[in-house]
Amino acid sequence: MLNKIGKITPGAPGPEAGAPPGQFVTEKFPVLTEGSIPDFNIKDWAFTINGLVDKQVVVDYETFISIGIKTVQSEFHCVTQWSKLQNIWEGVLFKDVMKLVSIASNAKYAMVHCFGDYSINLSLDVLMDDDVLFAVKHDGEDITLEHGAPLRLVVPKRYGWKSAKWVNGIELMDENRPGFWESRGYHMEGDPWKEERFVI
Ligand SMILES: Nc1nc2c(c(=O)[nH]1)N[C@H]1C(S)=C(S)[C@@H](COP(=O)(O)O)O[C@H]1N2
Numbered sequence: 001m002l003n004k005i006g007k008i009t010p011g012a013p014g015p016e017a018g019a020p021p022g023q024f025v026t027e028k029f030p031v032l033t034e035g036s037i038p039d040f041n042i043k044d045w046a047f048t049i050n051g052l053v054d055k056q057v058v059v060d061y062e063t064f065i066s067i068g069i070k071t072v073q074s075e076f077h078c079v080t081q082w083s084k085l086q087n088i089w090e091g092v093l094f095k096d097v098m099k100l101v102s103i104a105s106n107a108k109y110a111m112v113h114c115f116g117d118y119s120i121n122l123s124l125d126v127l128m129d130d131d132v133l134f135a136v137k138h139d140g141e142d143i144t145l146e147h148g149a150p151l152r153l154v155v156p157k158r159y160g161w162k163s164a165k166w167v168n169g170i171e172l173m174d175e176n177r178p179g180f181w182e183s184r185g186y187h188m189e190g191d192p193w194k195e196e197r198f199v200i
């Protein structure tokens, strides 16, 4: 079950407020986690890239960060209908992380894995966008544990469930295998502007 997200300040829903259809604008940044924060040991933190790559790569936190920190300003739209329009994220771009490996020509999709059993699937095309990053900071502050520290994915052009928290790896795939929510009825794409919420 999803945690309570607190009281949403209802703004004008939809495009008038600059939000996608069916969304309400909030200034808050609610926490939305399925279950509890996963059990992981920060001392063992490692990020793995595997699947359809020339060879598996495992990097520690320092190496990951040294890839280079970029800043992205973007919107955040949760499928439970809150949108937070202004967010400044700092982190490592997904496309920069991919420079660590040589991607097989049949790799078209990725599963982003997390500590715990959460995961999300998207096409590589979407993930290679200039605004997709593994964030370490939000609005100038270190990401808190409940928001996914030490590292969380941010995919601004998709609903929030695709912005996986506590990430620990990328698996490259030739087929679009569903992730945690996608195998429970959530849309494979999740574009908020097309209202791709659930598959009935
Ligand atoms: N590992 C993990 N990542 C997750 C979730 C989760 O339950 N577990 N919830 C998702 C959902 S539904 C949303 S809307 C966003 C919310 O991010 P926030 O809690 O930082 O606001 O995280 C996403 N990432």
Ligand SMILES: [Mo]
Pocket: 032, 078, 079, 080, 160, 161
């Ligand atoms: Mo969400």
